[in-house]
Amino acid sequence: MNISRQFIERPVMTLLLMAALVIFGIFGYVTLPVSELPNVDFPTITVIANLPGADPETMASAVATPLENAFATIPSPGYDDLVERAGPRQDLPSIPS
Numbered sequence: 001m002n003i004s005r006q007f008i009e010r011p012v013m014t015l016l017l018m019a020a021l022v023i024f025g026i027f028g029y030v031t032l033p034v035s036e037l038p039n040v041d042f043p044t045i046t047v048i049a050n051l052p053g054a055d056p057e058t059m060a061s062a063v064a065t066p067l068e069n070a071f072a073t074i075p076s077p078g079y080d081d082l083v084e085r086a087g088p089r090q091d092l093p094s095i096p097s
Contacts, residue, residue, distance in 0.1 A: 049064075
């Protein structure tokens with residue numbers, strides 16, 4: 001017996017079955033919880049380094065380079081933000097989970 005023959009010979013059953021599938025599909029689509037922008041907190045470390053009276057070149061060589069070398073030992077760090085001023089230096093490496 002052919003399955004398509006059942007649907008051809010019984011058009012009312014086919015119509016009701018298709019209507020039920022469409023109604024359940026629309027109901028499922030409407031009630032499906034989807035968040036476009038989920039709340040995700042990525043782990044981060046904030047490091048603030050001060051060297052009073054140091055100029056930017058000294059901060060870069062004496063503070064920033066050793067910090068960046070230390071951050072390089074963390075598996076696959078990604079720098080999300082790097083704030084560099086004449087005062088304190090702030091690095092925000094992200095730590096993969």
